[in-house]
Amino acid sequence: MESSKVDNEHENAPACQQFEAGSYIPSQEAPVEPHEITIVGTAHVSEKSILEVTKAIEETKPDIVAVELCPGRYKALTGQDETEEIKISELLSGSKLYTLLVQWFLAYIQKKIGSEMGVKPGAEMLAAIETAQKTGARVALVDRDVGITINRFWSAMGIIDKIRLFAALIPAAIGWGGKEELDIDSITQDDVVSQMIAEFRKVSPSAAQVLVDERDAYIARNLYQLSWQGRVLAVVGAGHKEGIKRHLADPENIPQLEELKEKPKKRISFAQVFGAAVMLLILGTFGLVILAGGSSHNILLAFGIWFVVTGGLSGIGVLLARGHPLSALTAMVVAWMTTLNPLVAAGWFAGMVEAWKRKPTVKDLKNLGQANSFDDMMDNNFFRVILVAALANLGAMAGTFLGIYLIWQRLGLINPTEMVGNLTHLI
Numbered sequence: 001m002e003s004s005k006v007d008n009e010h011e012n013a014p015a016c017q018q019f020e021a022g023s024y025i026p027s028q029e030a031p032v033e034p035h036e037i038t039i040v041g042t043a044h045v046s047e048k049s050i051l052e053v054t055k056a057i058e059e060t061k062p063d064i065v066a067v068e069l070c071p072g073r074y075k076a077l078t079g080q081d082e083t084e085e086i087k088i089s090e091l092l093s094g095s096k097l098y099t100l101l102v103q104w105f106l107a108y109i110q111k112k113i114g115s116e117m118g119v120k121p122g123a124e125m126l127a128a129i130e131t132a133q134k135t136g137a138r139v140a141l142v143d144r145d146v147g148i149t150i151n152r153f154w155s156a157m158g159i160i161d162k163i164r165l166f167a168a169l170i171p172a173a174i175g176w177g178g179k180e181e182l183d184i185d186s187i188t189q190d191d192v193v194s195q196m197i198a199e200f201r202k203v204s205p206s207a208a209q210v211l212v213d214e215r216d217a218y219i220a221r222n223l224y225q226l227s228w229q230g231r232v233l234a235v236v237g238a239g240h241k242e243g244i245k246r247h248l249a250d251p252e253n254i255p256q257l258e259e260l261k262e263k264p265k266k267r268i269s270f271a272q273v274f275g276a277a278v279m280l281l282i283l284g285t286f287g288l289v290i291l292a293g294g295s296s297h298n299i300l301l302a303f304g305i306w307f308v309v310t311g312g313l314s315g316i317g318v319l320l321a322r323g324h325p326l327s328a329l330t331a332m333v334v335a336w337m338t339t340l341n342p343l344v345a346a347g348w349f350a351g352m353v354e355a356w357k358r359k360p361t362v363k364d365l366k367n368l369g370q371a372n373s374f375d376d377m378m379d380n381n382f383f384r385v386i387l388v389a390a391l392a393n394l395g396a397m398a399g400t401f402l403g404i405y406l407i408w409q410r411l412g413l414i415n416p417t418e419m420v421g422n423l424t425h426l427i
Helices: 047-060 071-077 096-117 123-135 146-156 159-174 184-188 190-203 205-226 238-248 257-261 270-291 296-320 325-338 346-358 362-368 374-378 381-411 416-426
Strands: 002-005 017-020 037-042 064-067 138-141 232-237
Touching (some): 037 047, 037 238, 064 123, 205 232, 270 296, 296 381, 325 346
Parallel strands (some): 017 138
C-alpha cells in the first residue's frame, strides 16, 4: 500500500498522509490475520462527537486513524489553495451545472446547521487528525472522491427525485419554512440513524445507494486493507457505521474499489429523451399551424408568441437570479432558438455573458464555501453565474409549455382544456 504527502498543506492544517488503498498482498513479515478495527460514528456538526473522537484515539492509541475524507474534502476543510483555473464553459454544460448547485446547497445547509450548533462541519475529522498526530498514529483518507460520488449520485437519480431534491434544498438554504429543533447528539444513536437512513431510502433508493451503500463498501474495503498494517480506528459519519460493520464481517465479498470509483457511463438519459420529445412537440405545433392552412399572419403570430413567452420567462429567470441586464437580454433573444435544439440551452449563453460581466475567479469559488447566509452566496460572483444559467434554463423550459398552450389556444388548433378532459375520462 503506497502513501504520499498531501501537497500544499495549509499552515494551520494538521499534517495528513493519504494512503492510496489498492490490492494489498501480505508479505512474509505481514501478520497472518488483520488487526482490530474500531469504528467511531459521529455527527459532523456536534461538539460531543469531537470529544468522543479525541477520547477514543487517546485511549485506544491505534496505529492508524482513518477518517471519512477524500483529498478534495480534506483540502476544502483545511482551506488549502486550488491552482486549477475555472472553465465556465465546461461548468455550464450538461449536468455539471446542477450537480454543482446540489453540492453547494448541501454544503451550505450543513454549515448552517453547524453554525447554529456552534461547531464547524467536519471539525471532528480535523480533531481526529490532530489527535492522531499527537499520539504518533498515521492518518488515512479513506472516502471516495467527492466529485465521483456527486456524479454517480446525480446520474442515479430519476427526474422526479431531482425535482424533490431541489424542492427540499432551496427552501432549506434560504431559510423558508418552520424552524425545527434539532437534537444533533441523538443522531449518533443507532436506532435514530437507522430510522433516518430508512426514510432516505423511501424518498430516493438510488440516491441512498450511492451516498450510503457504495461509500460504506468503499470505506470498508480501505479499512480492511489498512488493518493488515496495524490497529485501525475509523472516524465516520454515524450513518455509515452499521453498513461498514456488515461489510467487514464478510470481507471477501466487499466490492473492489475499481467498481466503486468508475464514473457513470454516458447513456441516453431521461433529460435527453424529454428534450427530443419537447422538440418534436414544438415542431409539431408549428407544423399544425402550416397544415391548417395558416396564413403568413398566423405563422408570424405563432412565432411571436413563441419568441415572447420563451424569451420572456427565461429573461425573468435571469432577473430573479439578480443577473446583469445584458444576461437577461441574451436569454430573451436566444431562448426561442435553444428550445428548438436539445443540445444547447439558453442558460449557457446567459451564463457566459454573466461570467464576462462579473469575471468570477478561483477566489470566488473558494469563498463560496465560507458563505454564512444565502445573501452571502448571492454576493459571490461565481455562484451568481451558475444561478443565472440554471434559472434561465428553467424559465425557458416553462416558456416552452406555456408557449405551446397559448399557440394552440390562440390559433384554435386544439383545445387543450378539452384534450386534458378527454384524457382524464379515458384514464
